[in-house]
Amino acid sequence: xxxxxxxxxxxxxxxxxxxxxxxxxxxxxxxxxxxxxxxxxxxxxxxxxxxxxxxxxxxxxxxxxxxxxxxxxxxxxxxxxxxxxxxxxxxxxxxxxxxxxxxxxxxxxxxxxxxxxxxxxxxxxxxxxxxxxxxxxxxxxxxxxxxxxxxxxxxxxxxxxxxxxxxxxxxxxxxxxxxxxxxxxxxxxxxxxxxxxxxxxxxxxxxxxxxxxxxxxxxxxxxxxxxxxxxxxxxxxxxxxxxxxxxxxxxxxxxxxxxxxxxxxxxxxxxxxxxxxxxxxxxxxxxxxxxxxxxxxxxxxxxxxxxxxxxxxxxxxxxxxxxxxxxxxxxxxxxxxxxxxxxxxxxxxxxxxxxxxxxxxxxxxxxxxxxxxxxxxxxxxxxxxxxxxxxxxxxxxxx
Ligand code: C5P
Numbered sequence: 001x002x003x004x005x006x007x008x009x010x011x012x013x014x015x016x017x018x019x020x021x022x023x024x025x026x027x028x029x030x031x032x033x034x035x036x037x038x039x040x041x042x043x044x045x046x047x048x049x050x051x052x053x054x055x056x057x058x059x060x061x062x063x064x065x066x067x068x069x070x071x072x073x074x075x076x077x078x079x080x081x082x083x084x085x086x087x088x089x090x091x092x093x094x095x096x097x098x099x100x101x102x103x104x105x106x107x108x109x110x111x112x113x114x115x116x117x118x119x120x121x122x123x124x125x126x127x128x129x130x131x132x133x134x135x136x137x138x139x140x141x142x143x144x145x146x147x148x149x150x151x152x153x154x155x156x157x158x159x160x161x162x163x164x165x166x167x168x169x170x171x172x173x174x175x176x177x178x179x180x181x182x183x184x185x186x187x188x189x190x191x192x193x194x195x196x197x198x199x200x201x202x203x204x205x206x207x208x209x210x211x212x213x214x215x216x217x218x219x220x221x222x223x224x225x226x227x228x229x230x231x232x233x234x235x236x237x238x239x240x241x242x243x244x245x246x247x248x249x250x251x252x253x254x255x256x257x258x259x260x261x262x263x264x265x266x267x268x269x270x271x272x273x274x275x276x277x278x279x280x281x282x283x284x285x286x287x288x289x290x291x292x293x294x295x296x297x298x299x300x301x302x303x304x305x306x307x308x309x310x311x312x313x314x315x316x317x318x319x320x321x322x323x324x325x326x327x328x329x330x331x332x333x334x335x336x337x338x339x340x341x342x343x344x345x346x347x348x349x350x351x352x353x354x355x356x357x358x359x360x361x362x363x364x365x366x367x368x369x370x371x372x373x374x375x376x377x378x379x380x381x382x383x384x385x386x387x388x389x390x391x392x393x394x395x396x397x398x399x
Pocket of ligand 1: 277306
């Protein structure tokens with residue numbers, strides 16, 4: 001996948017800079033042409049010569065070293081690159097990228113490129129968790145950058161926490177995905193639902209659930225990365241709208257979601273229903289705020305429409321993917337749901353396991369297929385899982 005690809009590796013001033021040396025070796029082994037660009041502080045940690053020998057290319061360390069060429073050079077690097085990888089990325093470079101600062105070769109090239117950019121943060125846990133860094137990371141993601149999650153563990157600064165540079169093998173997987181699969185959903189129209197629905201009781205109260213929308217948004221981001229035309233229909237979440245969508249539609253109730261999904265169903269080739277649709281809604285909506293009383297209160301509920309089931313009945317060319325949260329007899333229950341709703345595959349969350357289900361960034365799932373086979377996946381980030389689910393969808397589309 002990486003054979004002949006031009007990868008620009010930006011190395012910044014983190015102690016993890018020495019681990020980027022291994023990344024160069026792995027990239028070269030896969031046949032990539034690697035151009036290393038180091039910030040001034042990175043050169044304090046590792047010598048450019050190390051990267052030069054391993055990459056087989058002179059390392060660029062400063063924009064003004066060659067005054068005659070630099071202007072051209074940062075643009076030519078930007079244009080030539082199939083992928084930019086900033087690894088390790090310090091809080092400083094992340095902040096500069098988010099602000100659009102271009103005061104050295106690396107930041108200038110990143111600002112000028114139209115290639116995909118992968119950012120691999122590595123820093124002290126408090127710098128990583130600082131709301132400013134977190135906001136900068138969210139902003140970069142919103143603008144279409146791919147940002148890897150650092151790992152947890154012992155950090156060079158002596159702290160235990162999130163901020164470790166991921167294993168180079170893991171970074172390679174992401175790189176291969178970004179470069180390799182980039183267009184396997186080209187010309188495919190993908191409708192994704194995400195988040196919870198809100199079923200109003202009165203003007204101030206509603207019934208909802210714990211869905212954060214993270215799984216659906218990760219699927220939308222991943223499908224865009226792979227060249228798909230994506231419509232994301234989302235219930236209320238705190239997440240930034242993914243970049244590059246064909247359409248983003250915000251909804252509140254299951255009924256709103258149903259109307260939008262049905263409207264765009266004929267348009268779609270693939271529908272992924274990651275939303276946690278409320279099964280019930282209040283039977284009567286009170287136009288005025290319901291007054292508190294001393295007595296008990298009984299709230300009557302009525303069933304919401306099962307959107308996915310309706311899609312299953314209407315299905316024509318579309319590939320239908322459902323999500324389910326099961327705790328008992330997972331395979332049997334999921335398979336029954338798959339058949340009832342006429343799905344092509346169903347992704348089952350084990351909501352009882354740590355690191356799975358609502359609100360967290362990771363998930364542990366099983367995928368169940370029409371033929372009754374089941375695939376158990378290990379714990380992984382929702383973004384990685386999104387790509388695995390899309391890999392399976394691509395396989396079915398091609399079969
Ligand atoms: O039947 P269950 O709620 O477990 O099915 C979950 C799947 O069905 C999810 O993909 C969810 O988005 C979808 N669903 C729906 N409409 C509902 C309830 C669930 O589309 N009212």
